[in-house]
Every structure is written in C-alpha cells, then in structure tokens.
Amino acid sequence: MLDDAELIIFDCDGVLVDTEPLTNRLLAEVITEAGWPVTTEDSIRMFKGHDLNEIVLEVERRVGRSLPDLLPEYRARMFASFEAGIDPVVGAVEVLDTLDALGGPRRCVASNGPQNKMHASLTAAGLIDRFDHDGARRLYSAYDVGVWKPEPDLFLHAAGDMGTAVDRCIVIEDSVTGIRAAVSAGMRVIGLAGLTPARDLAASGATTVISSMHELVAALG
Numbered sequence: 001m002l003d004d005a006e007l008i009i010f011d012c013d014g015v016l017v018d019t020e021p022l023t024n025r026l027l028a029e030v031i032t033e034a035g036w037p038v039t040t041e042d043s044i045r046m047f048k049g050h051d052l053n054e055i056v057l058e059v060e061r062r063v064g065r066s067l068p069d070l071l072p073e074y075r076a077r078m079f080a081s082f083e084a085g086i087d088p089v090v091g092a093v094e095v096l097d098t099l100d101a102l103g104g105p106r107r108c109v110a111s112n113g114p115q116n117k118m119h120a121s122l123t124a125a126g127l128i129d130r131f132d133h134d135g136a137r138r139l140y141s142a143y144d145v146g147v148w149k150p151e152p153d154l155f156l157h158a159a160g161d162m163g164t165a166v167d168r169c170i171v172i173e174d175s176v177t178g179i180r181a182a183v184s185a186g187m188r189v190i191g192l193a194g195l196t197p198a199r200d201l202a203a204s205g206a207t208t209v210i211s212s213m214h215e216l217v218a219a220l221g
C-alpha cells in the first residue's frame, strides 16, 4: 500500500516518541490532585490523542469548578520530565533510516500537541532534525490551525503545505482520534496498536493495523 505514497504523515506521541506512558501518568496526577481520582490507565483510555483543552473542560465539569492552573502545572511537569530524556518508539528510527535509504516518500509530523511540546519531545528523542524538507522543519501542530483531530483540518493543512494530494498521503497513527481525522481527510491510515488496542483502531477506520513500527520497515523495504 506504500507504493504510490508521496508523503507519510507521522503522528508524534506514541508513533515517534514514547511519551504516552509518562504524559498520561502526569495528567492522571494533576487531575487526581484537582479532585477527580483517575489512574494512568484511565487517562490512556479516556484521553489519549484528545485535545488537551477539551480534557480540561471535562475535568472542570467533573469537579464543578474552574481549574486555571491545571494545564500550566501539567505542562511544567511534562517539560521537566522530557529533560530527563525520551525514547523513540521502538522501530521509529529504523523507519526513518529506511526512508532515507529509499530516498522517499517525504515525511512530516502532525500532532494535536503544541509546537513546543513536539520540539521538546523530538529533541529529547534525537529525532528533531529528521523531518526537514526544502529548507523547512515539517512539524505541524493543531494549535497552528486552531482545529484538533478528529477533525481532518490538520492533516489537510500538512498535505497542502507540502503540496501533496490527499490520495498520495499515508498517515501513521496510534489513537482513535487520529485515525478518524485521517479517514475524514480522505487519507489512508496505518494504525499502530499498543496502548490503544488493534480492534479499536480497526473499528475507527484504519486501512491497516500494525503492532510494531518494525512492520512498517518491512512494508517500506
């Protein structure tokens, strides 16, 4: 299915950088401290891949008061943790090396997270310079367009900015919201199962589901 692809759009968290166990633990911590006891597993199940602003609204509804400090506190803990280092997702470096060796397709990152989170996590994982094309760093944030996955706008923006038709794009996603965004954008999407089960990714419309980035290496080779 990769034969005619001209652009691979990678989600960031859970696809390139192994941030989800850490960030969901921190999110569960701050939400619990705000008065709604949730575990890391609860956070993964309910919130992974979602717009953080929507999550804050949900927590505020649950605890019945405004929580202006929740997001700044979460982000402060997250950035402090990134400085200790973040691992790339297993197999992600091999995927990027294979694309380099093949000379294409081109690639970019499209995340529901803000630019500074993408920069920090990709830098901590040693991947920050792996998405440069035509003199630009190809990192696209939902905050840049003001619309978040599962809406298709971010993926359409990335494809448009890179001058690629939607039917020549392939998205790699590990969350239901991202799969739905790619489907809405008219793009093929490979689901990377892990914290989100394969059946949920398939039910959301993933064209194919893989259980490791190594399977993508095989498909590219």
Ligand SMILES: [Mg+2]
Pocket (backbone or CB within 6 Å): 011, 012, 013, 014, 015, 049, 173, 174, 175, 178
């Ligand atoms: Mg993700």
